[in-house]
Amino acid sequence: MTSLVMVVSCPPTRLLASFLQRGSQQASKFQLHTGTPSAAKDYYEFLVLGGGSGGITMSSRIKRKVGAENVAIVEPSEKHFYQPLWTLVGAGAKKLSSSSRPTASVIPSGVEWIKSVVRELDPDDNCIRIDNGKKIAYKYLIIALGIKLEFEKVKGLPEGFSYPKIGSNYSAGTVEKTWKALQDFKEGNAIFTLPNTPVKCAGAPQKIMYLSEAYMRKTGKRANANIIFNTALGVVFGVKKYADALEEIIKARDLHVNFRQNLIEVRPEKNEAVFEDLDSPGSTKVMSYEMLHVTPPMGPPDVVRGSPVADVAGWVDLDKETLQHKKYPNVFGIGDCTNLPTSKTAAAVAAQSGVLDHTISLVMKNQKPVNKYNGYTSCPLVTNYNKVILAEFDYSAQPLETFPFDQSKERLLMYLMKADMMPFLYWNGMLKGYWRGPAFLRKCLHLGRD
Structure with a gap:
């Protein structure tokens, strides 16, 4: 205090x-x-x-x-x-x-x-x-x-958490895996997801993205990282005033946001994540990852x-x-x-x-x-290790x-x-x-x- x-x-x-x-x-x-x-x-x-x-x-x-x-x-x-x-x-x-x-x-x-x-x-x-x-x-x-957390609704989870590059801040058993995956990251895609269901603390899936980006800058890994936020929503945040502020941060830090993308499967043995395009039912996209933070479906x-x-x-x-x-x-x-x-x-x-x-x-x-x-x-939107938008x-x-x-x-x-x-x-x-x-x-x- x-x-x-x-x-x-x-x-x-x-x-x-x-x-x-x-x-x-x-x-x-x-x-x-x-x-x-x-x-x-x-x-x-x-x-x-x-x-x-x-x-x-x-x-x-x-x-x-x-x-x-x-x-x-x-x-x-x-x-x-x-x-x-x-x-x-x-x-x-x-x-x-x-x-x-x-x-x-x-x-x-x-x-x-x-x-x-x-x-x-x-x-x-x-x-x-x-x-x-x-x-x-x-x-x-x-x-x-x-x-209720429903990791099982994503094919390949929760067993995928036994692999080292997947974590989630939404459970006591997986939150430390996020930190381990972040520390082990070297280069490639770092993907952060938000599902097509109600979730608790809907800002949290992007908070960890901002913190991960800050950590990568601090440790000299940022130049080799492609940071991606795949969200099932159509906006970055539901309140325009804060969405505008977050969009400025996203642009300044060269983060990539893909809207209406819902995680439906992980293939941890291949380091691949499969996303459904909610605006084109049945259409999917496979993305490789070096780090994956999963926000599970909830109900x-x-x-x-x-x-x-x-x-x-x-x-x-x-x-x-x-x-x-x-x-x-x-x-x-x-x-x-x-x-x-x-x-x-x-x-x-x-x-x-x-x-x-x-x-x-x-x-x-x-x-x-x-x-x-x-x-x-x-929702305290943590954007760095010493900054928050409240x-x-x-x-x-x-x-x-x-x-x-x-x-x-x-x-x-x-x-x-x-x-x-x-x-x-x-x-x-x-x-x-x-x-x-x-x-x-x-x-x-x-x-x-x-």
């Missing part, structure tokens, strides 16, 4: 530094929970499905409403990851170990941890089934099951897809303003497993948690929810920036926020239920104008 404060020079950023200092002092009072998984009871007032960012955050908030003994989290994993850090792990700027903590340490003290997989959702009977067949009933349900969790809580595409079907289920008033959702029409990021979860907290409070009183989620999300926007894909300066410019301050401040806020603020995004800070910095 010292390095961040040192670069602060203007009054708005001094306000941010003061805010962070107070947060640090408050966080020092927090005690880590060191509980262990428990035998599930038959009924809980609040049942939270998923121990990721949304599930832990909402459990912390709900605990303060109804008491820890009335809340349970269903989560099978022993480790909890702060996944936004994996962009920097894949580029060698952070260690994988710095992105994880034991799940037991982040579950709110006193909240029951049911270490299991959710096998069935039965909202008509207000219950779920877990992997041992046990039925657990609830009064209120919060679904925070995240998104809703299996237990959600086809269940009563899902929409036609398989995502949890929510009112986009209240985060309450459209059919089941005692069911709520948050994060990547939902059909909220905004980018799936940790920043979005933080903003959603504040709205959902208010929604649940009113529903518990048989009142109509009034707080409205505006679709706020954030993209912030809403449902309308319009910038919704926190700071009173142009965030489409590359800045060191924004990199320090990404690398150091945001992880601190995540572990010590958001997961504890005390950080709901920068809306209040934005109003202060913009003198009350949002």
Whole structure:
């Protein structure tokens, strides 16, 4: 945090530094929970499905409403990851170990941890089934099951990761392979992909491209590298202001972007990747690579897809303003497993948690929810080892920036926020239920104008 404060020079950023200092002092009072998984009871007032960012955050908030003994989290994993850090792990700027903590340490003290997989959702009977067949009933349900990585939908994966030139920043088991492939790169094509599905943190596939290019320049390999971004989308970024800034960087650094190209197969024994042209169905192109970063296809969790809580595409079907289920008033959702029409990021979860907290409070009183989620999300676009464009926007894909300066410019301050401040806020603020995004800070910095 010292390095961040040192670069602060203007009054708005001094306000941010003061805010962070107070947060640090408050966080020092927090005690880590060191509980262990428990035998599930038959009924809980609040049942939270998923121990990721949304599930832990909402459990912390709900605990303060109804008491820890009335809340349970269903989560099978022993480790909890702060996944936004994996962009920097894949580029060698952070260690994988710095992105994880034991799940037991982040579950709110006193909240029951049911270490299991959710096998069935039965909202008509207000219950779920877990992997041992046990039925657990609830009064209120919060679904925070995240998104499913589907590497297997690319022919040749995931077995292709056993070869040395393929990596992916999207899983704990493959992110370090990205860094190894980058270090081993000598010359040829370095290809980065974005699939034809919803993904979490849609900016991440190109962040690693910018960092790889910077690393190659630093190590003298850039002259022999052809850096390619094959994206299934038709634009480099969904918000024009930031897309324009990124296009300038792409041009200045001689990067090659091919739109509407979807990875469908890898041939790791030949170092070949096969792409489908989405504007010409059935047409494919084979490209050789010396390094390949794969962003996998993604989809809703299996237990959600086809269940009563899902929409036609398989995502949890929510009112986009209240985060309450459209059919089941005692069911709520948050994060990547939902059909909220905004980018799936940790920043979005933080903003959603504040709205959902208010929604649940009113529903518990048989009142109509009034707080409205505006679709706020954030994507720190890492463009170098010391620069970030901080993209912030809403449902309308319009910038919704926190700071009173142009965030489409590359800045060191924004990199320090990404690398150091945001992880601190995540572990010590958001997961504890005390950080709901920068809306209040934005109003202060913009003198009350949002």
